[in-house]
Amino acid sequence: MKVVKVGILGLGTVGGGTVNVLQKNQQDIGRRTGCKIIVTRASARDVTRPRICSTDGIQLTTNPKEIINDPEIQIILELMGGEEPAKSLIIQSLKQGKHVVTANKALIANHGNELFEIAAENNVVLAYEAAIAGGIPIVKAMREGLSGNSIEWLSGIINGTGNFILTEMRDKGSAFADVLKEAQELGYAEADPEYDVEGIDAAHKLCILASLAFGIPLNFKKVYTEGISKITPLDVTYAEELGYRIKHLGVAKKTDVGVEMRVHLTLIPENRLIANVDGVMNAVLVKGNAVGPTLYYGPGAGADATGSAVVADIVDLCRQIDSPAEQRVPPLGFASNELKELPILLIEEVTTAFYLRLSVEDKPGVMAAITTILADNGISIEAVLQKELKQHGANTHVILLTDSVVEKSLLSALSEIESLSSINEPAIRIRVESLQ
Numbered sequence: 001m002k003v004v005k006v007g008i009l010g011l012g013t014v015g016g017g018t019v020n021v022l023q024k025n026q027q028d029i030g031r032r033t034g035c036k037i038i039v040t041r042a043s044a045r046d047v048t049r050p051r052i053c054s055t056d057g058i059q060l061t062t063n064p065k066e067i068i069n070d071p072e073i074q075i076i077l078e079l080m081g082g083e084e085p086a087k088s089l090i091i092q093s094l095k096q097g098k099h100v101v102t103a104n105k106a107l108i109a110n111h112g113n114e115l116f117e118i119a120a121e122n123n124v125v126l127a128y129e130a131a132i133a134g135g136i137p138i139v140k141a142m143r144e145g146l147s148g149n150s151i152e153w154l155s156g157i158i159n160g161t162g163n164f165i166l167t168e169m170r171d172k173g174s175a176f177a178d179v180l181k182e183a184q185e186l187g188y189a190e191a192d193p194e195y196d197v198e199g200i201d202a203a204h205k206l207c208i209l210a211s212l213a214f215g216i217p218l219n220f221k222k223v224y225t226e227g228i229s230k231i232t233p234l235d236v237t238y239a240e241e242l243g244y245r246i247k248h249l250g251v252a253k254k255t256d257v258g259v260e261m262r263v264h265l266t267l268i269p270e271n272r273l274i275a276n277v278d279g280v281m282n283a284v285l286v287k288g289n290a291v292g293p294t295l296y297y298g299p300g301a302g303a304d305a306t307g308s309a310v311v312a313d314i315v316d317l318c319r320q321i322d323s324p325a326e327q328r329v330p331p332l333g334f335a336s337n338e339l340k341e342l343p344i345l346l347i348e349e350v351t352t353a354f355y356l357r358l359s360v361e362d363k364p365g366v367m368a369a370i371t372t373i374l375a376d377n378g379i380s381i382e383a384v385l386q387k388e389l390k391q392h393g394a395n396t397h398v399i400l401l402t403d404s405v406v407e408k409s410l411l412s413a414l415s416e417i418e419s420l421s422s423i424n425e426p427a428i429r430i431r432v433e434s435l436q
């Protein structure tokens, strides 16, 4: 059996999970590849720290360069995360003719265009299945399984920590900080959990998915990003009364006027499968023009789940290690000279439906004034919910679901509504997607 030697940069949650998966499934992986995959070296900041995997037979070092410079190692796994030194180490590995597998979504989203070019120049592969949606093989599905389609849109729950927090808050009424701490202990959260909570991690993944979907160069700076921290239990309850769930979604859509790339809280009808994706689970809904809507579901974070995706890339590499570059699947699923820039829409130019919660004085004519302003701005109303007053003279909540509207028209209508004397607080607005 051919031996393929692997070196790991970073032996934390994902690195440890990868070693465990390789060990546990050694036989099947050998039968699938015809290769014996051996992890010979691994680097870690502190080699004395306890690990989640056995390190028997693995030479540990604090110096990643020793691994890159080992001529026997053919595949480098970059599982340390962060920008530097990860980026320089990947570049050095590629330039030394080594294939690289990474789970580093920030690096691919921000520097993937440059890194894929360096990989191509050196006739090696930079693989990144583990960077998006943990264990779900979404890169493979987009690049290969859906390659007969023109992708119209995709929509995903692509941050396990965020989904875990939203689910625990909804189901158990748990406090935000407690659930976040639990997610960190379970190894789901990023080193800086702001990345999860503020939607940056989801934006990294969405940026890559959009490029896979539409054949556009990676353009992370153009992803509109909102986090989950503004959600209130009140809106969760009102949304449920209207037949909706609130999820933190990444949406990429190709329209006649440009591409949308956005990450934000979203109301989705409760009867959609994706509305019921809870806990750390992720799901990506992809609409192809031939196949229609397809849904990919699985664990989005965690050691073994992410390790499963890393190992899938190693298996792919073992199969292609001796094949010519032109027989390999291009990194973003489109021939690199066919990647095309398309206009990316600003959020104000995006069209969606909206959930609006208005805090109003309960007096005659208020509702008429609100609906008149909406009508004057060409915004039609799909549903209205008015909550009964708990005590005389108090404010009441009016909840409206609008039809699709360009965001700037909605904003201009809202500023008129908020200037009414009977409106006491800024409106709460959450975008709504029908996902059909």
Ligand code: HSE
Pocket: 131, 133, 134, 158, 159, 160, 161, 162, 188, 189, 190, 196, 201, 300, 301, 302
């Ligand atoms: N922090 C990420 C998440 C890890 O919670 O989804 C997987 O990318």
